[in-house]
Amino acid sequence: MRWSQLHIPTLREDPADADAASHRLLLRAGFIRQLMAGHYSMLPLGMRVRAKIVDIIREEMNAIGAQEFLMPSMNPRHLWERSGRLAVMGDELFRLRDRKGADEVLAMTHEEVVTTLASELTSYRQLPQSWYHMQIKFRDEPRPRSGLIRVREFTMKDSYSFDLDQAGLDASFEAHRGAYARIFARLGIPAIQVEASSGAMGGKDSVEFMCPSEAGEDLIARCPDCGYAANLEKATSALAPLEDAPGPAAPQRLDTPGVRTIDDLATRHGLAADRQIKTLVQVINGQLTLVLLRGDHQLQDQKLIDATGMTNIRPAQPEEIRAALGALPGSLGAVGVSDLPVIADVALRGRRDMATGANSDDVHLTGVDTDRDIRVGTWADLREVKAGEPCQRCGASLELIRAIEVGHIFKLGRKYTDAFGVTVLGPDGGKITPIMGCYGIGVERAMAAIAEVHHDEAGLKWPVQVAPAQVTVTMVSVKDEAVRTAAESIYAELLAAGAAVLLDDRDERPGVKFKDAELIGSPFRISVGSRDLADGLVEVVSRRTGERERVAVDQAVKQVQALLAEAQA
């Protein structure tokens, strides 16, 4: 690759409106260009990085025995009706219609398609299977952002495993977990594995691979001591147990004029927030439901979704609340409520002598025992963990950090094999419905994550495994014939040795070339200039360490190869 032939130049100034560092640098260094919100063109430099990421993923997937497929992005709509996801995914699923009037969708993932292929499996002898592909996914995101981190069109490596039983699924899952750990290590992404909610996909065990970064959209709770880590949507902590003295034999009325918040009740009536029951009203699949939490706790929305299995949840409007309970938010409670479902956070279990609203404006109740006075239909973990709370495993103080979700693996179960009637015959001649796992990596998002982790003020700093140019050979002075000859020869030799090399043969001043090599993030640079060449020397510079050394012209290739090997080890 010769720089003089690269069609898209680097930019002197930062592009406007680029929020994340990766976004800014990938634009400026000429790796990507935006077409519209959430859709990017991949330029030659970006394409090279993407190809290397794809290669690494492919190697590790093949290494665990997964087989590569390629399934269409455009799917018939009926497939998605059959799986039930047409309704679940809502507006996020792109829909279109062809000239015959047939309805189609642009696939967000490929469970439906891969399951139709799996229907040709006939015998238990054919299992287990792990199938994957790398294909463009389409998602009508409400708000694309941060460059490649959240887009509407992106490449995903998604794989799907089919096993006879839970033990087989566990093995496939662990194989993928290992492959993912190796992939992210090779990509230079310091991914940490966290417990996650499986969300709308269904299924049980769910592990996300998270790259800590301020540009991330997720929050994870992590224990610095024992390594416990979970998505905030799932994280729990060990709460200090609260000892309640026995209260009165029945709840007592407390007039609380003007009190509307937990704080009001605490400051004006001396009832600490952790002695209050917070009553939220949510509409879950059209059903008004009371959600109870300790006064000083926040509801984690995803936990409510997971606890109920419903995705269609919204806070109730004040009119709905008054019609159902006879009071407005600020004086709500669950005591005596028998006609509405009640879901309570486990932190309220067994509490006594608590305070809560009386379902009459400006009136509260004290002396409430949760077990005695409230008809709780479901106990669940609903509370959002806060930084500093003790780790449930070891008691150390939890920290909350932002992270980019670069991979997600989970045990799907039989949702799709059931929906599509996939069975194989077992050894006894009986029908077995295979159990599935699914596993995804966002390729361009991984590229952005690498850029987030590996950059400085001067530009990108790609790890050698994914660098678009592992070595940039800089002709410091293109008009010097001796320089040209030496640089061309080093370039050819490195190319022949299989290295990714970029020859900067532009007629530019040296400073421009040095800055650009740093901007695009070449791990190593060989400067071939008249000054050193007169002594038979060239300069080798490391982007990462800034170290530079002069070596004999005929030793340069060997020296750089040694440095590359060392960096990859």
Next chain:
RNA sequence: CGGGGUGUAGCGCAGCUUGGCAGCGCGCUUCGUUCGGGACGAAGAGGCCGCCGGUUCAAAUCCGGCCACCCCGACCA
């Protein structure tokens, strides 16, 4: 979808308040000088001022509508 902001040369922006020749920096072309850390001089090229409509003798500028993009939120495998 709610809130905020921005659309003017390839990129970054000024001009809009108070209507009157379309500007600046970078980049690009040509010539000359320069040449190991983003050079300098001279001469050039490059515009549907997001789109549609209105007001006006006259609109980048004022008014209305629409579109796009960005940020915050909601949303999200």
